[in-house]
Amino acid sequence: MLHAILFACLLVAALASPAPLDSAVPPPVHIPNDHPLIFFHGRWDTAPETWWYASGSGFKINVQDLSSLVLNLGPNTTFPVVALGVSVNYEPFFNLNASAGANVIPLALPHKRPGATTVVRINAEMYFDSQMNLESINLNAGAKLVLYKPSKIAFEFIGDSFSTVNGILNAWDFLIGETFKAEETVVAQPGATLVVRIKFIGFPKDEFSFGNVHGMSFQFFRTEDTSYFYNPIHNFTTPWDFRRDVPERTHVVVHIGANDASQSVDQAVFVSTYIDFLATIRNLYPHQPFFLFTPWGWPSPDGPNAFYYPGAYEAVLAARQSLGDNNMFLVNTTGWVTYADVFPDNLHPSVEGHAKIAGLFQQWLEDWGLHPSKEWSNP
Ligand SMILES: *[C@@H]1O[C@H](CO)[C@@H](O)[C@H](O)[C@H]1NC(C)=O
Ligand SMILES: *[C@@H]1O[C@H](CO)[C@@H](O)[C@H](O)[C@H]1NC(C)=O
Ligand SMILES: *[C@@H]1O[C@H](CO)[C@@H](O)[C@H](O)[C@H]1NC(C)=O
Ligand SMILES: *[C@@H]1O[C@H](CO)[C@@H](O)[C@H](O)[C@H]1NC(C)=O
Numbered sequence: 001m002l003h004a005i006l007f008a009c010l011l012v013a014a015l016a017s018p019a020p021l022d023s024a025v026p027p028p029v030h031i032p033n034d035h036p037l038i039f040f041h042g043r044w045d046t047a048p049e050t051w052w053y054a055s056g057s058g059f060k061i062n063v064q065d066l067s068s069l070v071l072n073l074g075p076n077t078t079f080p081v082v083a084l085g086v087s088v089n090y091e092p093f094f095n096l097n098a099s100a101g102a103n104v105i106p107l108a109l110p111h112k113r114p115g116a117t118t119v120v121r122i123n124a125e126m127y128f129d130s131q132m133n134l135e136s137i138n139l140n141a142g143a144k145l146v147l148y149k150p151s152k153i154a155f156e157f158i159g160d161s162f163s164t165v166n167g168i169l170n171a172w173d174f175l176i177g178e179t180f181k182a183e184e185t186v187v188a189q190p191g192a193t194l195v196v197r198i199k200f201i202g203f204p205k206d207e208f209s210f211g212n213v214h215g216m217s218f219q220f221f222r223t224e225d226t227s228y229f230y231n232p233i234h235n236f237t238t239p240w241d242f243r244r245d246v247p248e249r250t251h252v253v254v255h256i257g258a259n260d261a262s263q264s265v266d267q268a269v270f271v272s273t274y275i276d277f278l279a280t281i282r283n284l285y286p287h288q289p290f291f292l293f294t295p296w297g298w299p300s301p302d303g304p305n306a307f308y309y310p311g312a313y314e315a316v317l318a319a320r321q322s323l324g325d326n327n328m329f330l331v332n333t334t335g336w337v338t339y340a341d342v343f344p345d346n347l348h349p350s351v352e353g354h355a356k357i358a359g360l361f362q363q364w365l366e367d368w369g370l371h372p373s374k375e376w377s378n379p
Contacts, residue, residue, distance in 0.1 A: 026141035058123030076133035153182035161190035175358035255293035261308035
């Protein structure tokens with residue numbers, strides 16, 4: 001009884017006078033989404049919200065004296081959750097489901113001397129329903145945003161479902177970015193062709209490729225991926241301003257064509273589309289080496305992989321070389337993916353298969369002359 005009365009009195013006192021104690025607690029450091037020291041990567045619209053589901057679009061920050069971080073997401077965040085990848089201090093990424101509103105990011109920071117900095121990287125990570133609408137970030141009182149120095153190597157990966165695996169964190173392209181301690185952007189759309197629209201022979205109407213209203217030779221140049229078409233509140237696309245890709249890309253990797261082949265796009269049409277596409281992106285990336293993957297083919301349980309477009313990739317390369325462009329290279333992926341490396345149900349590489357591809361491409365790049373950075377750019 002006495003306890004109950006005492007408790008009630010304390011409760012009343014606490015409710016009546018919260019101010020004196022609270023005013024001693026310094027407020028958190030509030031970082032609005034337009035803060036110039038937020039390092040955005042990937043494709044963001046004006047909300048700002050992430051697009052290109054398979055792409056790991058996100059941001060990085062470098063913070064002095066960090067001890068807590070709350071991510072405030074806006075109403076355009078995927079409902080009910082958006083799957084995020086989070087990496088603190090360049091540790092491996094972990095998954096976190098976040099929602100519109102305040103999300104406490106678990107940091108598990110080691111003890112650091114005062115003034116030490118911490119890099120936090122946060123990506124939207126699933127290959128569908130993956131929109132993060134960044135409103136603001138709250139840091140502990142005393143924390144300070146400092147410059148995030150981008151890596152010297154910056155990859156641009158262009159692809160389809162072969163460039164993702166249940167999201168981006170385990171995909172070969174993302175793994176290459178991590179291994180080379182690089183910046184990377186993956187602009188990949190599962191199911192997308194390279195050709196803008198597919199036309200079935202004898203069928204008068206343009207058709208979609210596995211739900212994609214456009215192919216990559218159109219959509220690559222847009223802020224939004226093709227899922228915009230199914231989005232009732234954002235059913236439009238806007239041009240992507242490539243000046244927003246900071247730092248300038250250093251290497252461009254293209255792995256495309258499987259969906260064109262699956263949709264029976266004529267080889268000559270595919271080749272001419274690819275040549276035109278490379279000419280267009282050469283203007284965006286005038287001096288960067290391009291690495292063009294040949295197909296690794298569709299593995300089967302009893303026999304060799306099924307290949308598509310024989311000779312097409314060689315023809316594309318030869319066409320560029322005949323124009324004097326000798327800064328493009330075929331990456332011959334024949335033999336890289338066997339039946340053991342795929343999910344048997346859909347013949348796409350498994351998580352282990354992606355790790356194998358990353359290892360083989362790393363070796364290829366090292367033989368070519370590109371080696372991983374020894375240190376991350378923000379120690
Ligand atoms: C965010 O969502 C609102 C509706 O909830 C919509 O009106 C607005 O256009 C969206 N913003 C973007 C950039 O898509
Ligand atoms: C996130 O939510 C999905 C269901 O929406 C669930 O399958 C997954 O395990 C969750 N991931 C984490 C890390 O909590
Ligand atoms: C988006 O607009 C197109 C017409 O441009 C329409 O066919 C489609 O149904 C719309 N999608 C949604 C989700 O409203
Ligand atoms: C790719 O490698 C395979 C196997 O080594 C070889 O048969 C094929 O000719 C190569 N293709 C090109 C374009 O070099």
